[in-house]
Amino acid sequence: MPRPVLSTIHIAALRHNLLVIRQVAAHARVWAIVKANAYGHGIERVFEGLRGADGFGLLDLDEAVRVRQMGWRGPILLLEGVFEQRDLELCSRLNLWHTVHCDEQIHMLATHKTEVPHRVFLKMNSGMNRLGFRPEHYRAAWTRLNALPQVDEISMMTHFSDADGDKGVQHQMQIFNSTVQDLPGERSFCNSAATLRLDELGIDAGDWVRPGIALYGSSPDAPVHTAADWSLQSTMTLSSKIIGIQSLQKGESVGYGSTFVADKSMLIGVVACGYADGYPRHCSTGTPVLVNGVRTQMVGRVSMDMLTVDLTPLQVAGLQFGIGSEITLWGNAKSGAVLSIDEVAKSAGTVGYELMCALAQRVPVLVDDNLAS
Numbered sequence: 001m002p003r004p005v006l007s008t009i010h011i012a013a014l015r016h017n018l019l020v021i022r023q024v025a026a027h028a029r030v031w032a033i034v035k036a037n038a039y040g041h042g043i044e045r046v047f048e049g050l051r052g053a054d055g056f057g058l059l060d061l062d063e064a065v066r067v068r069q070m071g072w073r074g075p076i077l078l079l080e081g082v083f084e085q086r087d088l089e090l091c092s093r094l095n096l097w098h099t100v101h102c103d104e105q106i107h108m109l110a111t112h113k114t115e116v117p118h119r120v121f122l123k124m125n126s127g128m129n130r131l132g133f134r135p136e137h138y139r140a141a142w143t144r145l146n147a148l149p150q151v152d153e154i155s156m157m158t159h160f161s162d163a164d165g166d167k168g169v170q171h172q173m174q175i176f177n178s179t180v181q182d183l184p185g186e187r188s189f190c191n192s193a194a195t196l197r198l199d200e201l202g203i204d205a206g207d208w209v210r211p212g213i214a215l216y217g218s219s220p221d222a223p224v225h226t227a228a229d230w231s232l233q234s235t236m237t238l239s240s241k242i243i244g245i246q247s248l249q250k251g252e253s254v255g256y257g258s259t260f261v262a263d264k265s266m267l268i269g270v271v272a273c274g275y276a277d278g279y280p281r282h283c284s285t286g287t288p289v290l291v292n293g294v295r296t297q298m299v300g301r302v303s304m305d306m307l308t309v310d311l312t313p314l315q316v317a318g319l320q321f322g323i324g325s326e327i328t329l330w331g332n333a334k335s336g337a338v339l340s341i342d343e344v345a346k347s348a349g350t351v352g353y354e355l356m357c358a359l360a361q362r363v364p365v366l367v368d369d370n371l372a373s
């Protein structure tokens with residue numbers, strides 16, 4: 001029998017989360033962002049849940065090939081554009097739209113031989129200072145691109161650094177709008193946080209929104225708002241089972257480094273899941289976990305293949321548990337109880353994004369395509 005650790009991808013939840021985005025940005029088209037192998041979910045696994053989007057945004061050319069192989073004929077956008085000249089051949093062949101963020105990419109296009117002109121998204125650096133043309137160079141870049149026979153329509157995009165925080169996006173929005181002003185073409189600037197917070201941020205959605213994390217049921221501005229606050233549903237469950245139980249006397253410790261010492265007699269459940277499965281080692285005593293859908297906490301250090309949970313509260317409450325009991329590390333328990341990945345991420349000092357993306361190769365994945373959500 002395989003180890004009981006298991007990840008489950010919930011198709012109905014992906015569909016639901018896409019609908020949430022559609023409701024808040026009713027007039028925009030939606031790029032479902034599936035970079036990093038659909039935030040660790042697996043592009044092929046999420047496809048059915050997200051095929052209602054208007055396009056797929058990603059970075060790796062390999063991932064674009066995979067989306068085409070799934071039969072997707074609609075738009076695909078390379079969010080970082082091409083990395084070298086010959087990538088443009090694939091763009092021509094597979095009809096990939098691509099970001100243009102630097103002069104070198106314009107030069108590559110200018111020498112590219114293609115029968116069909118490319119749809120491009122010209123990226124502005126409006127303050128994030130990662131990719132894009134600075135506002136003072138943007139219009140000149142637009143003019144050069146527009147003069148190329150290799151280029152079809154030019155859309156305009158930028159990316160916000162603080163859509164999830166107090167600083168907000170006003171400054172970047174104003175720079176973007178005043179620079180693109182009268183230029184013809186579609187506009188795209190909202191990630192998940194900006195899309196969900198449109199009203200609060202005082203912006204419109206533009207022509208295309210680019211949600212990633214919200215589609216995967218994690219709150220972009222946790223812990224200010226939880227996933228439930230945004231009506232988002234977990235799309236990834238990490239579950240396992242209890243494989244051992246230990247009774248501790250007061251003063252005894254559990255796990256490496258003896259970091260947790262029992263202050264009373266306790267019952268400890270040993271769970272088949274560790275950092276080699278992608279569960280963060282930075283989680284320590286206090287991280288929430290569900291046993292048969294009932295909330296308790298992790299104790300001691302996470303080891304490579306195991307972690308330990310406090311079963312005492314279940315024992316005190318007279319609840320049933322034992323070897324083989326269901327453990328929910330994040331996501332949905334069979335009972336319907338939910339443990340948001342954001343809570344676990346917070347305990348590890350990180351964000352839901354990182355935990356999803358770090359799910360280990362060795363964890364088997366089940367796709368739950370039950371229509372009921």
Ligand SMILES: *Cc1c(COP(=O)(O)O)cnc(C)c1O
Pocket residue numbers: 033035079159190191192193210211212213214220
């Ligand atoms: C990753 C990414 C997004 C999606 O961001 P989320 O915070 O996951 O919604 C949007 N736009 C660009 C350019 C990205 O790289």
